[in-house]
Amino acid sequence: MRDIKIIIVVIAIVLCSCVNNSKKDAQNRLVVFAGAGLTDALTEICDSFFITNGVEVKLNLASSGTLARQIEQGGEPDLYISASKRWADYIDSLGYVVDQQKTMVAGNKLSLIQPINSKTSVDIDSAxxxxxxxxxxxxxxxxxxxxxxxxxxxxxxxxxxxYTAIKPKMLPAKDVRSALMVVELGEVPYGIVYKTDALKSSKVKIVADFADGSHPAIQNIASVISDKSNAQLLYKYLQSPLAKSIWMKYGFSVPE
Structure with missing residues (x-):
């Protein structure tokens, strides 16, 4: 009987240790939902964050609207980084943003692109x-x-x-990276993507950048969704001088 009691105590200690370690691991691991167009810059920023703070970041990358719906349906990221103010505000309106921690971390431009070997060209300032x-x-x-x-x-x-002429010819993609890939493969002669995505590709060329006033300002907005202290730490890190240098390295603009 005494041996059985000792075994029970040992099992209880092991289980408590496992629970405590699991909680500790959860604190040292963050999940970020982010727009697909942020893949490269955000991956480098999160790698830097891990080196500096020892906190692992797992990225779930898709279109901002798809991610917002995932959150609404029960997804539990620690941060949500939207390429659209509309979707960021939508998640905020549902009460998911913690302590009004929501801000723009990077801006972007919009570019008309074509396959790198294309022999045709257009002038967007002409008919x-x-x-x-x-x-x-x-x-x-x-x-x-x-x-x-x-x-x-x-x-x-x-x-x-x-719009009227192109609408019947539009090939809608699941996210901006997919829209880029279709042009890279030469399956279509033209497309519109973020300038940062066009710059990273060796398979497309930029025909022209669209004037800022031709569309709403492109803002990538980070929001804190969980109450983990490390979530707030990453939120601040995304706005740090080092993170800003990485955003700019990939062609994004940053707030002053």
């Missing part, structure tokens, strides 16, 4: 007859129903008077 240029081809953008880059693209198309 363009897209029905003739596209003929039987399509035009790649992120799906404007949930991809911020797609919404920005539609606004720019309307600003330049191209």
């Amino acid at each position: 363009i007859i897209w029905s003739d240029i596209l003929a039987d081809d399509y035009f790649s953008i992120g799906d404007p129903s949930h991809v911020p880059a797609g919404k920005y693209a539609v606004a720019a198309l309307k600003h330049y008077g191209w």
Whole structure:
């Protein structure tokens, strides 16, 4: 009987130790939901954050709208970084943002792109007859129903008077990286993506950047969703001088 009691005590101690270690591991591991267009810069920032603070960050990358719906349906990130103020405000309106910790961490531009080996070209400041240029081809953008880059693209198309001609030819992608890939593969002659994504690709070239006033300002907004102290630490790190240098390295603009 005495031996059985000792065994029970040992098991209890082991279980308590496992629970405590599990809680500790949870504190030292963060989950970030972020727009797909932030992949490269955010990966480097989170790697730097791990080296500095010893906190591992797992990234869930998709369109900002898809991620917002995941949060609404029970997803539990520690931070949410949206490429759209609209989706950031939506999550805030549902009460997920902790202590009003929500701010823009990086800005971007929008670019018209084509495959690197394309022999054709257009001048966005001249009259363009897209029905003739596209003929039987399509035009790649992120799906404007949930991809911020797609919404920005539609606004720019309307600003330049191209939307009516291009709308029947639009090939909506699940996120901005997918929209880029379609152009990289030469499956379509033109597309609209974030400038940062175009700059990183060796398979496309930028035809032109769209004027800032042709679409809503592109703001990547970070929001704290959990009450972990490390979540707030990462939130501040995203705005640090080192993080800003990484954002700019990948072509993003940063607030002063």
